[in-house]
Amino acid sequence: MIIYNPKDWLHAVLSFHRSETIKKLYPYLILMAIYAWAIAYLEIEYLKLSEKSWLRNIPSMHSLLGFVLSILLVFRTNTAYDRWWEGRKLWGQLTNNSRNLALRIESLLPEGDKGNRSFYKKSIPLFASTLREHLQSSQTRFMLDEKDHPEFNHLDENKHGPNQVAAMIFKRTDTLYREGVISGDQLIILNAELLSFTDICGACERIKNTPIPFTYTSFIKKFISIYVLTLPYGFVFSLGYFVVPAVVFAFYVLTSLELIAEEIEDPFGTDVNDLPLEKMADNIRKHVGELIH
Template structure:
């Protein structure tokens, strides 16, 4: 995720002009400008249509459709941002739950119980790490040299990483309860935190595996293209050859809004607008290890 100063007006403008999506649509903008010029030349110089021609009334249709298009784009952007913000809230919840679980275990476990404290110090951040790898469609590499914790070494790289780690955490907690090192009330409190971690995993999977319906996304793109291609037909009578600049600018605004929605609707990727879940996982590891020091 790109970190910037929102009070700096020059940097956002520079970033937007040099962004990847701007480079992708630049040839389309040039082509649309040439297309608008050809329409203007055809109507003004070749067909010699006057401003009393019925073609001028096409602008009325564009005025009506422009309002509809703006509503659709607003809904599209809001939907994409809701997905992005929901993902951020879920990872914020995971951070808080990991800290709370570490704080409770730090209070419940004896200082002399270095083996169990060491296990949780490594296993709790491992859940965030496996979730991070899972959301980015990468196999979790359990490259751990844990002579004291063979259960961690036994984790399978090819299986659902977060589920394995959550199961490992609950099994260990339940074993401590059976050994008398945790009370029933303490077991219940810890179980709530572990359950919250699996709930976060489920919510993130829902966001990742449920994209915006392709019919909706495709319709917006087709709508924008048809809308902008027909703009110079009617507006050439009031704007003349200036449509060569006005129409590409309108297209740039509309298509950029759509592409921003595409960029943020998948928040777990590696684009500049995606969530820095790798840094969040590192912070969870740092904080958990600080709290569970023997």
């Protein structure tokens, strides 16, 4: 994740950070420019199409459908952003709950109980780092795929990581209750924290293994492609060779929105704009270390 000064326009406008869509798109922008130029050349110099040609009115169709494309793309970006922000909220809760559990453990355990303290000091941050690995493995992405994945068969031995860590913490906590170290009231309190760990894990898995329905995303891509590729035919009549920068710019704007959505809809990947899971897991380790002595 990039932390930046949102008020610094000059940097935002002039920089071409490797995460930016313009960086990914530039070969296609050049192709698009050549394509638009070729059509302009063909229509103006070669075919010498007259002002009467029916092609000149095609832009009326583009403006009719441009609206639905625009609003669709803005909604698409917002849906993707909601997933990204939900992912951020979940890891925020994980941070909070790790802290809260540490706070509670520290004050519940009797003074001097080094053994249990060091157990929780290790296992709480372990949940976060196991979850990070779990979310970034490609096995998790294909969890709900109905096709077979023979490439993961050899992994099936490995059980679900975060579940194992959670089971370990649950077990130790129940032991403390049975041994009378913590009371029933305190168990209820701890339990709410513990459950939230597995709930957060499940919610993260949901975002990871459930992309936007395929029909939807495939429709948007088909729509953008046909829309942009037919753009130059009609606009040559009104813009002449200016059709080249105009079409390139329209292509840049429309595909960028889709590309941004693609990048942020899976917030647990390793793209530059994805969430800094490693940093967050480190912060959890640091905070828990500060709170349990």
